Amino acid sequence: SQQGEEDPQALSIQEGENATMNCSYKTSINNLQWYRQNSGRGLVHLILIRSNEREKHSGRLRVTLDTSKKSSSLLITASRAADTASYFCATDREYNFNKFYFGSGTKLNVKP
């Protein structure tokens, strides 16, 4: 079963703008991960944030986690056309960090 919901479902921006995607989940977690999927392809791991972390950066990516609200956000700064893809968050469950459940995804379109 899916764990989370993401919003927006779709986002269209111009190159150079920032893109923010949000993920909400239902149960307590150990870790939350963000992935990117280009159309019809496998998933690329972007970043992992642990439940005791509040913010993490990796290049142009910034992820925040608010465990009290059971939500996370992914910010992509200075977006590029190559960032066009679907973005998913995936969460484990507090007593089982082995399995991850995916959110519904945000489809990002960056227009050149």
Next chain:
Amino acid sequence: GAVVSQHPSWVICKSGTSVKIECRSLDFQATTMFWYRQFPKQSLMLMATSNEGSKATYEQGVEKDKFLINHASLTLSTLTVTSAHPEDSSFYICSAKLARRPEQYFGPGTRLTVT
């Protein structure tokens, strides 16, 4: 590092036949592998968790007799879709993880079309 491959990348089969999909971790030993299914424009649904040398654990609603999973070695897991039907057509993706690490590394996926 942490490369996962899947074979085949796409397959077309007739109703009633069985199809085997392989998932390999190429440069690491995967204690656990996972199988997901993804319908067009939808998210990934976890089907089962596979540990080397033991029986797979299936998620609720997934028929274990229909989706046979074998994890014979630390680098190979297979998913066999038995007696395939058109509704089994989907994108099947595997992932693998190292022991005591939460990150999962995904294969490129296998597109199955049952005619």
